[in-house]
Amino acid sequence: MAGTMQAVLMATAGDPAVLQGVERPVPSPGPGEVLVRVAAAGVNFMDMGVRRGQFWTEIPMPRVPGVEGAGRVVAVGPDVQDFAPGQRVAWAYVPGSYADHVVAPAAALVPVPDGIDDEAAASVMMQGLTASHFATEFYPVQPGDVALVHAAAGGVGLLLTQIIKLRGGRVIGRVSSAGKADIARAAGADHVIVDADGQFAAEAVRLSGGEGVNVVYDGSGPATFQGSLDALKVAGTLCWYGPILGGPGPLDIMSLPRSIKIGYAVFADHVRTPERLRSHAAQLFQWMLDGQLRPTIGRRYRLADAARAHADMESRATTGKLLLVPGLAG
Incomplete structure (x- = not known):
């Protein structure tokens, strides 16, 4: 042309x-x-x-x-x-x-x-399909589940918060500065932790009712890894994502506490065929048309x-x- x-x-x-x-x-x-x-x-x-x-x-x-x-x-x-x-x-x-x-x-x-x-x-598209993968497939949020969402005022965090809420979950959002807290709340976060130093686990456990959260969605890099483990309840799940900041290093699987589960979530697995891409995208668009998802x-x-x-x-x-x-x- x-x-x-x-x-x-x-x-x-x-x-x-x-x-x-x-x-x-x-x-x-x-x-x-x-x-x-x-x-x-x-x-x-x-x-x-x-x-x-x-x-x-x-x-x-x-x-x-x-x-x-x-x-x-x-x-x-x-x-x-x-x-x-x-x-x-x-x-x-x-x-x-x-x-x-x-x-x-x-x-x-x-x-x-x-x-x-x-x-x-x-x-x-990318961030919405990523959030959809995390909350509907990697760890399918159930009504009453409590989720800790890192970077809750970011592109993925805001969409993820909304999808968790429309599935009946509760959201504890972590943001790095006070100026981001209202944005996370506007997306539906039930509680917001302002923390830039990785000192969030005890507060997340307290806000969850003392038992810890069902799932942590953590794309914030190695600095938050231990805190995310500490925030989980017995048999809780850590959804780790985002390759840019790197991984936490070698893990001794027998040292993991409370029967927790750790996995690395990749959005491409959610849309691995054209049919799945179009189906999941259509679901995002329908949520938007219904007013349940607002970018x-x-x-x-x-x-x-x-x-x-x-x-x-x-x-x-x-x-x-x-x-x-x-x-x-x-």
Whole structure:
């Protein structure tokens, strides 16, 4: 397809300054592929890992980061039957999404229903499917369960809190600063612990009624690992996620207390086939249409300001979902 597009390119791994806005030719879709005009692209922690050189080592430089977004189909390649030009779609994992056009495998796309705008759709794909996996499949929350949610004012934490609540659970949210507490409460957290130093376990046990929580959702890295174990009740579950901050190191399984269970949750397992991707995405969209799930957009940035978006996310001062919005006025 003729014409040019705007994209964010990295020629080397490094700090946010390696992200540079460029102009490139608009690609054409091949067999089984769809060309989409991007209306909004999600900014995720995994994008930080790509930028630093932790992930995508098999993809040569220069490369366009980003994996998540929503937009409208421009053209379809041969053998594509599920989508047509003009249709609105969203995706959780299509490399190269920091651009105003992207070529996506048709199998990676989901249709977006009327009533959900592009920014809302982009906001719930990766983080919403992640939260869905955690609370409906990895540890299916039951009515009355008490969950401790780390980073409760972040993109995953806010969606996870809402899904736990709609399944009948109670939420103790942990946030790193007092300014984030009201945001966590607005999402439905029953209690909020303000803690930046990993001193949260005793308070979580107290708030749970003294027995400990049924499940901890912890993507905060090694600094919180021991506290998360200490917060669990007998036979409780620790849902560990987020590869960017690293793991807790070797574990002696026979030293684990209170018959607890530990697992590493990966959102890709939730959407391992196109059918599962579309089914779980449709559930998220239905919750949104029913008013049970409300994404929180923390900040919007121009494509040219992708470096600033990364720096803001790494500062841990942001809340909600960060989006790159092609065409956003500067």
